[in-house]
Amino acid sequence: MTNDPKRKTGNTDPGRNAGRTGKAGKTDQTGNTASGRLKKALAPYEKVLTKNPDDAAAWAGKAAVLLRFHVYKDSLKAFDKALEIEPLNPGYLFEKGFVLLKLEREEEALQAFDWVLEIKPESDKTWNLKTSVLCRLGQQEKALAACEKALASNPKIAGAWHAKGTVLSDLDSYEEALKAYDEALKLNQNLARTWEGKAFVLYKLDRFMEALNAYDTALKLNPNNAKTWVGKGLVHLRLSRQKRALDTFNKAISIKPDFAEAWLYKGEALALVDKDEEALRAYERALKIKPDYAEAWKAKISVSSKLGIEMDEEDMEEEWKEEWKEEKPEIKRSTWTRKSDIGVEIKNAAKEGKYNKFGKKEDQGPEIKRNTWTRKAQEGEETKKYMGKKTDKKRGGTERKTGKRKEQKK
Structure with a gap:
């Protein structure tokens, strides 16, 4: 079965990408429809089940195929069989839990993960998903208690140490989180998502070069994690390395083209080198993917104003206009997005010269808050992390008008 982390951030495996069309009418480069590819992928399992309907592996194989093609309800039925x-x-229990997450049935997913941990307490990917779901539900203390209980009975569970680090990081206890991640890595040096988590807390502690080293280690272990590439890019931005940051954001986008946050920060990197028109296109791409992305809207308005482009009021939906008037935009949370407007803070810090070329603060720089989600995946997962419920509201059309350029004063 596929490792859950790779589901989250994207996978370059052509078989997996083929299933992402999701519609029978879609065709790949060879002209095959998605429904045709699904039928072909299911055929060997159906053949086995016709002869032996009690073959658990065949049912699980069928379920995995359905999961890959995003047929979640049928996948769940097959895993149940x-x-x-x-x-x-x-x-099978783990995969069932993952499908339940895709169906937004978190409580049932948690029950499945608890069963897995009863049978296999050292399962780091299960700990990762369980704590991520609990954090998303605002149950950080419960998640931390579960980690402590597991470690009290067996302090050599790397996954539990990683999960503890994730929860502590979510609670902004970065020094303690770093200790937990280090304990996990003492037990298993090959946990990509733990290196990623360690990199993030080092970044939060302004230990930028150490953060870069940790991100590099994570990427050696899992080079297809788009979220990790974005994290590395944010460190480069804090070090005023806009070109390197842009390269890493482009890498993330090449892995996961529909990663709205990668497009947002690509726009920030472009804006920092005065490529405002390209930055605007990046922000618009982020909004096409995630129409209610408050940070992207704010960035688009800012760069549009700089370019002399007037934003029509109809371009902004009423709920977002009201929130901006109050200067309290609600930012939807994902595995790695932070609570504050990172792009603006980085931009201001760079302009004010608060960071030298080595990334050391010459005076107090802006504080960047971390969000509730952590190594999602991160899916993840790309380490796989559970990104939580899909919060984007479907709206009628995501294309935005850029407006008309203001008439130049004569």
């Missing part, structure tokens, strides 16, 4: 035959198979 597999579990009727092998009720204590931790792999």
Whole structure:
């Protein structure tokens, strides 16, 4: 079965990408429809099940194919059939939990993950998803208690140490989080998402060069994690390395083209080198992916004003206009997005010269808050992390008008 982290940030495997069309009418470069590819992928499992309907592995294989093609309800039914035959198979239970997350049934998913941890307490990916879901539900203390309980009975569970670090980081206890991540890495040096988590807390502690080293290690272990590339790019921005930051954001986009946050920060990097028109296009791309992305709207308005482009009021939906009037935009949370407007803070810090070329603060720089979500995946997961419920509201059309340029005063 596919490692959950790779589901989250994107996977370059052509078989997985083929299934992402999701519509029967879609065709790939060879002219095959998605429904045709799904039918072909299911065929060997259907053949086995016709002969032996009690083959748990065949049911699980069928479920995995359906999951890959985003047919979640049927995938869940197939995993349930597999579990009727092998009720204590931790792999099937984990995948069932993951499908339940895709169906936004978090409480049931947590039950499945608890079963996995009863059978296989050292499962780091299960700890990762369980704590991520609890944090998303605002139950950080419960998540931390679960980690402490597990470590009290067995202090050599790397996944529990990683999960503890994730929760502590979410609670802004960065020094303690760093200690927990280090404990996890003492037990297992090959945990990409733990290196990513460590990199983030080092970044929060203004230890930028150490953060870069940790991100590099994470990327050696999992080079296809778009979220990790974005994290590395943010460090480069804080070090005033706009060109390197832009390269890393482009890398993230090449892995996951629909990663709205990567487009936002690409826009910030472009704006910092006065490529405002390109920055505007990047912000518009972020908004096409995520129409209610408050930070992207604010950035678009700012750069549009700089370019002399008047934003029509109809371009902004009423709920967002009201929030901006109050200067309290609601920012939807994802695995790695921060609470504050990072791009603006980085931009201001760079202009004010608060960071020298080595990234050391010459005076107090802006504080960047971290968001509730952590190594999602990060899916993840690209380490796989659970990104939580899809919060974007479907709206009629995501294209935005750029407005008309203001007439130049004569």
